[in-house]
Amino acid sequence: MTDGHPVDGHATGRAVTIVEVARHAGVAVSTVSYVLSGKRAISADTRRRVLESVRTLGYHPNAGARALASKRANVIALVLPLRAGMHVPVLMRFATSVVTAARHFDHDVLLLTADEGLDGLRRAAASALVDGLVLMDVELDDPRVPLLRRLAEPSVLIGFPADAAGVTGVDLDFAAAGALCVAHLAERGHHEVVLLGAPAVVYERGTGFARRTLEGFTAALAEHGLDGTALPCEEGFEEVHATVSGLLAARPGLSGLVVHNEAAVNHVLSSLRQLGRKVPQDLAVVAICPDDVAEPARLTSVLIPAEEVGREAVGLLMEKLAGRPVPPATLLVPRLTVRASS
Amino acid sequence: MTDGHPVDGHATGRAVTIVEVARHAGVAVSTVSYVLSGKRAISADTRRRVLESVRTLGYHPNAGARALASKRANVIALVLPLRAGMHVPVLMRFATSVVTAARHFDHDVLLLTADEGLDGLRRAAASALVDGLVLMDVELDDPRVPLLRRLAEPSVLIGFPADAAGVTGVDLDFAAAGALCVAHLAERGHHEVVLLGAPAVVYERGTGFARRTLEGFTAALAEHGLDGTALPCEEGFEEVHATVSGLLAARPGLSGLVVHNEAAVNHVLSSLRQLGRKVPQDLAVVAICPDDVAEPARLTSVLIPAEEVGREAVGLLMEKLAGRPVPPATLLVPRLTVRASS
DNA sequence: AGAAAGCGTCGAAACGCTTCGACTAGCGGG
DNA sequence: CCCGCTAGTCGAAGCGTTTCGACGCTTTCT
Structure with a gap:
C-alpha cells in the first residue's frame, strides 16, 4: 500500500459499487455520491468516513452508470486528420496536450480518426459517448463544420474554416x-x-x-x-x-x-x-x-505552440460544456526566438 | 437524405430512445433490442419495421445505458508512450490501425498517455470505461505488466517484456x-x-x-x-x-x-x-x-508492418474479450524488399 | 393425438449512479 | 415562544439499455 492504493488483491473480480461503500461507511448511497461530487454540504466527519471507505474498498465509480444518470460521459472526442502532408510529430503534440488538459478537467479522450468521416462524429455525439468534440486540421471548406453547427454537443476547432459562423476556433495567428x-x-x-x-x-x-x-x-x-x-x-x-x-x-x-x-x-x-x-x-x-x-x-x-493550443482548445470546450459563452476565435500571438540561423 | 441519414433537423435536441423506437414500430422495447443485437430470432417482417423506425427516427443507442446494462463499454484503451527516442510517425500508424481495426469490431478507442502511469490504467479499467487495453512500447522491465496481470480486463501488448508470463504480446519478429x-x-x-x-x-x-x-x-x-x-x-x-x-x-x-x-x-x-x-x-x-x-x-x-501489428493486436484483444484462448506471443515474420540501396 | 421443441414476442427486473424532495436538528430573530 | 433558516442526511425515482423467464403458436416427432 505504499503507493497509496488499496491492497491490490481485488483488482480482479467484481467491481466495488457505491452501495458497498455506503454500507461500509454506514451512510446512505446518496451521501456517498454527494461526498464525491461536492454538490451538497457534508459534515467533515461523514466526509472523512466515506473517503476512507472509498479508499479501503478501492472504489471507482462505474463510468457507464455515471454517464447514464448524470447525462455526462466525462469524455471528449479528439478528431485527428491522419492525412497526407500533415507533420505527424506536431499532430502528436497537439494530441497529448489535449489528453493532458482533458485529464485536468477529469475528462478522458476518445480518439476518432477523420476517415470515419461525418458518421463517426454523428455516432459519437448521438450515442452520448462524448460530451464534446475537439477537431484538428480543419479545412477552409470543411464538410464537418455544418454538421457541428447542428450537433447538440459543443465543439472546438483547431484552425478555422472559411465560414466560421457559429463555431469556436483556436489557433496560432x-x-x-x-x-x-x-x-x-x-x-x-x-x-x-x-x-x-x-x-x-x-x-x-x-x-x-x-x-x-x-x-x-x-x-x-x-x-x-x-x-x-x-x-x-x-x-x-x-x-x-x-x-x-x-x-x-x-x-x-x-x-x-x-x-x-x-x-x-x-x-x-x-x-x-x-x-x-x-x-x-x-x-x-x-x-x-x-x-x-x-x-x-x-x-x-x-x-x-502545440501545447498551448491544445490546452486552450480543451479549456474553451469545458467553458462551453459549463454553458458559459466563449469568444468565437482565439488567436495565439506568435513569438519569434532568435537562434543561430539569422 | 441523399446520404442515407435521417432528416437532420433533430440532430439537435433530446435524443431518441429505444422506447420511442418501440412505440413507433409497434413492438416491445426488448424486441427492438433483439433486432439490433441479433441475439434472438426475429421475424423478417418485424425486423424490417423496427429497422425502418430506427432509421426514420435517427436512433442511436445510448452508450452509457448500454454499457451499464450489458457490462460492455465497447471501448478499448490505447496506451501510447510519447517518450524520448520513439519515432512518432510510426507510433501514429500503429495508433490509426488500432482505431480502424477497433471500429471494425464496433469498438471505439480511448486514448491514454503513459504519463498518467499506472493510475490511468487502473482508473480506466476499474471504472469500466474500457473493456480491454492495448499497450504500445512495452519495456523489458515494465512496471505496468504486473498490474495488467492483476486486472480483470484483458490486454494485449505491442512488444514484449522480459517476463512475458501471463500476458499476450504481438510484434514484428x-x-x-x-x-x-x-x-x-x-x-x-x-x-x-x-x-x-x-x-x-x-x-x-x-x-x-x-x-x-x-x-x-x-x-x-x-x-x-x-x-x-x-x-x-x-x-x-x-x-x-x-x-x-x-x-x-x-x-x-x-x-x-x-x-x-x-x-x-x-x-x-x-x-x-x-x-x-x-x-x-x-x-x-x-x-x-x-x-x-x-x-x-x-x-x-x-x-x-505497423498496420498489421495494430490489426493483430486488436484481433487478439477481441478474442480475449470473447473468452477464447489466444497464443501468448504472436511474431510477425519479416519480409525484405529489395530496392536501390543494396 | 399428445408431448416436445422451436420460434417470435413481451414484460419486468436488473445495471450503478445522480438528483430531487423531504425530513430532522439546531439556531437566530421577531 | 414560535417561525423560518440552513446544514446535513436519507429514500426513492429515474436514466436507457440488456437480458431472463414466460407465454402463446406452430411444427415435428412418436
Whole structure:
C-alpha cells in the first residue's frame, strides 16, 4: 500500500459499487455520491468516513452508470486528420496536450480518426459517448463544420474554416507569424526573401494555416518594401534539394528564407550545406515550426505552440460544456526566438 | 437524405430512445433490442419495421445505458508512450490501425498517455470505461505488466517484456529481421557489416525491439561468418554525420550498413552523400523501417508492418474479450524488399 | 393425438449512479 | 415562544439499455 492504493488483491473480480461503500461507511448511497461530487454540504466527519471507505474498498465509480444518470460521459472526442502532408510529430503534440488538459478537467479522450468521416462524429455525439468534440486540421471548406453547427454537443476547432459562423476556433495567428518572420528579416537588412511552404497538396486542399501564413507573409513583404515570393515545398530530400538549388539559381540576390514546413526544414539545411551556402552568413533562415525541431538545428523560429493550443482548445470546450459563452476565435500571438540561423 | 441519414433537423435536441423506437414500430422495447443485437430470432417482417423506425427516427443507442446494462463499454484503451527516442510517425500508424481495426469490431478507442502511469490504467479499467487495453512500447522491465496481470480486463501488448508470463504480446519478429538483413548482405557478397541502431537511451531503457534486433543481427553475423558490430545512433544530423564518418574511418573494409532507426536513416544517406560514398556501389544500406520512409529513399528494407501489428493486436484483444484462448506471443515474420540501396 | 421443441414476442427486473424532495436538528430573530 | 433558516442526511425515482423467464403458436416427432 505504499503507493497509496488499496491492497491490490481485488483488482480482479467484481467491481466495488457505491452501495458497498455506503454500507461500509454506514451512510446512505446518496451521501456517498454527494461526498464525491461536492454538490451538497457534508459534515467533515461523514466526509472523512466515506473517503476512507472509498479508499479501503478501492472504489471507482462505474463510468457507464455515471454517464447514464448524470447525462455526462466525462469524455471528449479528439478528431485527428491522419492525412497526407500533415507533420505527424506536431499532430502528436497537439494530441497529448489535449489528453493532458482533458485529464485536468477529469475528462478522458476518445480518439476518432477523420476517415470515419461525418458518421463517426454523428455516432459519437448521438450515442452520448462524448460530451464534446475537439477537431484538428480543419479545412477552409470543411464538410464537418455544418454538421457541428447542428450537433447538440459543443465543439472546438483547431484552425478555422472559411465560414466560421457559429463555431469556436483556436489557433496560432499564422498571418501574424508570417508577417513576424518578414519583419525580422527586414530588420536584419535583407531585401529579398522567399517563403518555402507546405507541400502543394496542402494549399490545394485549402488548409487554413498554410494560406494564412502565406497571406501574412505577402502582406508584410509589401509593407516592408521587400522583394520576394512564396513557393510550396515537398518533403523528400531530393525534391527539397531541387527546389532550393533552383531557387538560388533563379534569385541570386536572395538572402532570407522563411520555411514553414517542419518535415522539410532539415532537408533545406542539408541542401544549403551541400551547395556550400553558409547559414546565416550567405543566407538567413527563419522557420515556423515547433521548438523541438528548431532547437537542435539552432534555427531562429516562430514556434508552433502545440501545447498551448491544445490546452486552450480543451479549456474553451469545458467553458462551453459549463454553458458559459466563449469568444468565437482565439488567436495565439506568435513569438519569434532568435537562434543561430539569422 | 441523399446520404442515407435521417432528416437532420433533430440532430439537435433530446435524443431518441429505444422506447420511442418501440412505440413507433409497434413492438416491445426488448424486441427492438433483439433486432439490433441479433441475439434472438426475429421475424423478417418485424425486423424490417423496427429497422425502418430506427432509421426514420435517427436512433442511436445510448452508450452509457448500454454499457451499464450489458457490462460492455465497447471501448478499448490505447496506451501510447510519447517518450524520448520513439519515432512518432510510426507510433501514429500503429495508433490509426488500432482505431480502424477497433471500429471494425464496433469498438471505439480511448486514448491514454503513459504519463498518467499506472493510475490511468487502473482508473480506466476499474471504472469500466474500457473493456480491454492495448499497450504500445512495452519495456523489458515494465512496471505496468504486473498490474495488467492483476486486472480483470484483458490486454494485449505491442512488444514484449522480459517476463512475458501471463500476458499476450504481438510484434514484428525483430530478431529475424536483424538476421534477415545480415543474410541479405552476406548473399550479396559483403564481408563486413555494421548495425546502426536506436539512440543509446533506447537500449539503456531496455526497449525490447531494439535489443532483439541486435541479438538477431549478432547471431546472424556469426552464423554467416561475417565481420562487424553494432552501434547506437542518435537522431540529429550532426551526430549521425559524426558517427558515420568515424565509422568509415575506423573500418575501411566496411561495405554494408543495416540501419534500424527511422529518424536517422535519411541523415545517414545525406551523410554518405556528403562523404562522397555512392550507395550501393561503395556501401550497401539496408533499413528496418516503415515503407513510407524506405519507399521515397529507394531503400532496401525490412518494413515495420505497423498496420498489421495494430490489426493483430486488436484481433487478439477481441478474442480475449470473447473468452477464447489466444497464443501468448504472436511474431510477425519479416519480409525484405529489395530496392536501390543494396 | 399428445408431448416436445422451436420460434417470435413481451414484460419486468436488473445495471450503478445522480438528483430531487423531504425530513430532522439546531439556531437566530421577531 | 414560535417561525423560518440552513446544514446535513436519507429514500426513492429515474436514466436507457440488456437480458431472463414466460407465454402463446406452430411444427415435428412418436
